[in-house]
Amino acid sequence: MADLPIAAVVRVAKNSGAERVGSDASEILVAKTEDYLGKLVKEAVKLAAHAGRKTLKEEDIEMAAEKIA
Numbered sequence: 783m784a785d786l787p788i789a790a791v792v793r794v795a796k797n798s799g800a801e802r803v804g805s806d807a808s809e810i811l812v813a814k815t816e817d818y819l820g821k822l823v824k825e826a827v828k829l830a831a832h833a834g835r836k837t838l839k840e841e842d843i844e845m846a847a848e849k850i851a
Contacts, residue, residue, distance in 0.1 A: 784809075784812045784813065784816065785816060786812050786815060786816055788808050788809070788812055791808060791811050791812045791815055792808050792811070795808075795811060821850050822843065822846050822847060822850060823838070823846075825846035825849055825850055826838050826842040826843050826845075826846040827842075828846075829841075829842045829845055829846060830842045
């Protein structure tokens with residue numbers, strides 16, 4: 783079961799130019815978004831740990847996003 787609300791992901795898709803989003807597309811969008819966020823956070827956690835921190839900072843997220851892009 784998805785943790786992200788489908789409506790929020792559909793809203794992002796519409797704000798990004800999609801006129802309509804089918805139910806099958808919205809489900810896969812949520813799954814792919816959660817997958818990406820999971821990878822992003824795992825990488826950011828590694829970076830924070832390397833810096834001796836448990837708290838994620840903006841710089842960790844930015845560096846992780848560059849690395850997994």
